[in-house]
Structures are given as C-alpha cells and as structure tokens.
Amino acid sequence: MFTAVEMAPRDPILGINDAFAADTNPSKVNLGVGVYYDDNGKLPLLKCVQTAEAQMMETPKARAYLPMEGFAAYDSAVKSLVFGADSEPVTSGRVVTAQGIGGTGGLKIGADFLKKLTPNAKVMISDPSWDNHRALFAAAGFATESHPYYDAEKRGVNFDGMLASLKAATPGTIVVLHACCHNPTGYDITPAQWDQVVQAVKDGGLTAFLDMAYQGFGHGIKEDGSVIGKFVAAGLNFLVATSFSKSFSLYGERVGALSVLCSSKEEAGRVLSQVKLVIRTNYSNPQIHGATVVANVLNTPELRAQWEQELTEMRERIKAMRAKLVDGLKAAGVKQDMSFITNQIGMFSYSGLNKDQMIRLRSEFGVYGTDSGRMCVAALNSKNIDYVCKAIAAVI
Ligand code: LMR
Numbered sequence: 001m002f003t004a005v006e007m008a009p010r011d012p013i014l015g016i017n018d019a020f021a022a023d024t025n026p027s028k029v030n031l032g033v034g035v036y037y038d039d040n041g042k043l044p045l046l047k048c049v050q051t052a053e054a055q056m057m058e059t060p061k062a063r064a065y066l067p068m069e070g071f072a073a074y075d076s077a078v079k080s081l082v083f084g085a086d087s088e089p090v091t092s093g094r095v096v097t098a099q100g101i102g103g104t105g106g107l108k109i110g111a112d113f114l115k116k117l118t119p120n121a122k123v124m125i126s127d128p129s130w131d132n133h134r135a136l137f138a139a140a141g142f143a144t145e146s147h148p149y150y151d152a153e154k155r156g157v158n159f160d161g162m163l164a165s166l167k168a169a170t171p172g173t174i175v176v177l178h179a180c181c182h183n184p185t186g187y188d189i190t191p192a193q194w195d196q197v198v199q200a201v202k203d204g205g206l207t208a209f210l211d212m213a214y215q216g217f218g219h220g221i222k223e224d225g226s227v228i229g230k231f232v233a234a235g236l237n238f239l240v241a242t243s244f245s246k247s248f249s250l251y252g253e254r255v256g257a258l259s260v261l262c263s264s265k266e267e268a269g270r271v272l273s274q275v276k277l278v279i280r281t282n283y284s285n286p287q288i289h290g291a292t293v294v295a296n297v298l299n300t301p302e303l304r305a306q307w308e309q310e311l312t313e314m315r316e317r318i319k320a321m322r323a324k325l326v327d328g329l330k331a332a333g334v335k336q337d338m339s340f341i342t343n344q345i346g347m348f349s350y351s352g353l354n355k356d357q358m359i360r361l362r363s364e365f366g367v368y369g370t371d372s373g374r375m376c377v378a379a380l381n382s383k384n385i386d387y388v389c390k391a392i393a394a395v396i
Contacts, residue, residue: 012131012370020368028366029384034183034347036246036314036378044249044314048306052296066285068276070099070257074291077298078257081221082212082228082240089232093265096272098258098279099286103213103243104132106258110209110239111140112278113260113271114174121207123174124165128372130183130211133176142174150185150350155340157187163196171205179240180224181214181346184374188218188345194227198234208238213256216247216311217318217378218345237261244294246347247311253290314378318347321380325349328389334396347378357395365391 010018016032038044069075075097079090082097089095100106114121123137126149134144147169148161166175177197182188189197201208208231218224231238243256258275262268279285297303322342329338341349353361353373361367367388369375380388 016368016370019362023366025366027387028368029379029388030368031375031379031388032368032370034246034376034378035251036249036347037381039317039381041381041383046249046307046310048297048303048310049248049250049293052293052303055296056292063288066288068279068285069272070286071288071291071295073299074099074295075257077295078242079259081298082225082242082259083232087232089261094262094268096260096262096268096275098275099291100241100256100258101283101286102245102254103211103241103256104136105254106241106243106256107136107211108140109258109275109278110241111137111142112282113275114207115140115142116274118172121172121174122170123176124169125176126178128184129176137176150187152352157189159189159193163200166197166200166206167204169204169206172207174207174209175201176209176211179210179212179215179227180218183214183346184348184370184372185350186344186346186348191226194230198230202234202236208236210238210240212240213243214246214346215242217315217347221308221311232261237263248294248307250290250293254287255290255294318378321377321385322349324385325377325380325389328385329392332389332393334393347376349375349377351375353395360395361391367391
C-alpha cells in the first residue's frame with residue numbers, strides 16, 4: 001500500500017534540529033529554530049510559570065474535556081492582551097478568541113475557517129516569510145502568492161514594493177502580516193508604514209491575517225501589539241494568531257490562539273460556531289495545562305508583573321547579543337559592515353549569508369542556521385559567541 005510513498009523534503013526549520021541532534025561536534029551551536037536560551041545555553045523555565053504550576057499543584061484538578069474553543073479564562077486573557085481589556089472590541093463582545101495548539105494551530109484554524117468562507121481567495125505572504133506560512137496555507141487549499149519584503153541591498157524592507165503589491169492585490173485576498181519581529185528577516189516596518197498598509201488593506205478590500213508569535217520580543221508587549229489598534233481603528237474585520245511559546249518559554253505546551261474581530265456580537269456568535277466546527281473536526285478540543293498556566297499568570301497581578309520582568313530580561317539579553325555579535329564579527333576579521341544586525345529586531349538575524357556558506361557553517365563548525373541565512377540570535381550566549389563569530393568570519 002505504501003510502496004508509492006515518496007520521501008518528503010526535510011522541514012527547513014525543524015529539520016535543522018534533527019541534523020543538529022545527530023551532530024557529534026562538541027562545539028556545536030543551534031541557531032536554527034526560534035527558541036530563546038539563557039546565557040548558560042539553557043531553555044528557561046520562567047519563575048512566573050514555576051509559581052503558577054506550584055499553586056496549581058496545591059489544589060490538583062481532574063481533567064475534563066475543555067470546550068472546543070478552549071479554556072474560558074485563557075481565551076479572555078488572550079483577548080485582553082491582544083486588544084486591550086477595556087477596548088471597544090472586547091467590551092462590545094465582537095472578538096472571537098479560540099485557544100489553539102500553538103501559534104501554528106491558531107493559523108491553521110483561521111486558514112480552514114477562511115477556506116470555507118472564501119474558497120477562491122488567494123493568500124499573499126511576504127517574500128521571505130516564516131517557511132511554514134506558505135506550506136500551511138497551501139495545505140489548507142489556498143493558492144499562495146508573495147509580496148516583496150526583504151531588500152538585500154538596502155538591508156531592510158522594500159516597502160514601496162510591498163505596498164505596490166498590496167495595492168494591486170485582488171479584492172478578497174488574504175494578506176498574512178507579521179505583527180512584529182518579522183520572521184525571518186528581523187526587519188519591521190515603521191508605524192507610519194503600517195498606517196499605509198492598513199489603508200491599502202482597507203481600500204483594496206483585503207483580509208488581514210496577522211501573525212503575532214513574538215509579542216514582547218521587539219520593543220515591549222504594548223509596543224509590539226500596537227499594530228492591532230491600527231486595524232481596529234480602521235474599522236476592519238481581521239484575524240490574529242498569537243503564541244505563548246516564546247514569550248512564556250512554553251514551547252512544548254503548544255499554547256496559542258486565534259482571534260477574529262467581527263462587526264458585532266451577533267456576528268461573533270456565528271463566527272465562533274464555525275471556528276468550533278473547524279476545531280472539532282481537527283482535534284476536538286485543546287489541552288488544559290499550558291493554557292491554565294498562562295491564564296493564571298496573566299490574570300494574577302504579581303505573576304503578571306513577574307512575567308513582564310522576565311520577558312524584558314529575555315528581550316534585553318537578545319539585544320545585548322546583537323551588539324556583541326557585531327563587535328565579535330569585527331574582531332574576528334569581518335571587513336564588511338555588520339551593524340545591520342542591531343537594526344534588526346526579535347529573535348532572528350537575516351545574516352545575508354548564502355546557502356553554501358550556511359552549509360559550511362554546519363559541516364565545518366557545527367553552527368546551525370537555516371539555509372536562507374537566518375540565525376537565531378536568542379541562542380547566542382557569552383560562551384558560544386566568540387566561536388560563532390570566528391566560524392562566520394571563516395565562511396564569509
Ligand atoms: C521558527 O521560526 O523557528 C519558530 O517559529 C519555530 C517553528 O515552528 O518554525
């Protein structure tokens with residue numbers, strides 16, 4: 001029966017993890033997947049998470065099924081975080097939020113929901129984008145196209161190209177936008193440019209689907225989420241996928257969500273019913289543990305303050321590593337100006353290295369980034385940075 005099954009290509013990001021795990025080089029460094037490690041190279045277990053879990057263990061609970069849309073206290077905490085607790089969309093009841101299996105799950109629920117609603121729409125994705133965006137929307141049955149984003153010469157965003165593509169898009173096109181910390185490039189557009197994007201989405205009758213997987217890793221929770229307010233102020237209906245994988249260091253708990261901003265509470269009720277149908281036919285209902293941890297932290301003032309502090313520390317450490325990388329590359333003999341690394345934001349640096357150079361980094365030095373030249377700056381630390389700088393210098 002399976003004789004005709006072909007070997008699928010390696011996942012461009014998670015496949016790097018497999019190759020890294022198999023490497024016996026004692027100096028190996030994994031800058032492939034977007035995961036934050038502390039200065040000792042350890043995956044952090046946040047203190048706010050530990051406290052919330054200890055409190056949960058004091059009153060152990062039996063595990064019934066959650067509702068299809070997830071844990072109510074979690075969904076409401078997500079809504080408040082994304083839109084603002086006192087914001088009109090939340091108080092009027094026109095936001096639908098469903099717990100998702102990670103940010104990817106949020107995207108997938110949204111993609112399946114949109115496919116039923118607008119089966120002939122195209123999906124427009126930035127060039128480049130998170131590798132799984134195109135795969136996920138294609139798997140949901142959509143034809144995908146891209147809009148320009150990265151400008152290699154300028155080391156920044158080709159904003160004119162992006163805007164022109166959005167303006168030329170067919171009405172009804174679904175546009176996947178990175179709310180903050182663009183993955184993989186690390187270059188975000190400015191607030192003024194966002195205003196133009198919002199206007200183009202509005203004028204062109206496009207559907208915005210925002211991916212906000214890195215809220216808090218750019219400039220701060222509020223700052224990184226500010227683009228949501230721009231879409232709300234424009235009176236648009238849109239979708240947002242969010243994730244706590246990175247911001248709570250809860251990767252393996254798969255805690256994410258999909259939020260859909262509708263026109264009215266009544267419309268939200270109908271949208272929720274369709275979102276529940278998508279969830280029911282995919283995995284029935286989500287898991288309890290991670291969502292309870294996140295809800296308890298976000299809804300308990302002391303724990304929330306602690307989370308914001310811990311998130312700030314992660315963000316600041318990444319920024320410090322960016323500066324050290326620039327200095328370290330110079331010290332290692334790299335002649336070209338690498339200061340663009342400190343203009344990038346979030347977990348990643350689009351290094352400008354080509355595929356051959358990335359392969360050499362892996363095979364000769366055990367330094368793993370993606371073939372596209374993306375490196376996870378959040379995995380650099382004071383112990384591995386010199387080694388990484390020397391390795392990069394050797395292949396440039
Ligand atoms: C990444 O881009 O590395 C992360 O979002 C992890 C993933 O699932 O690809």
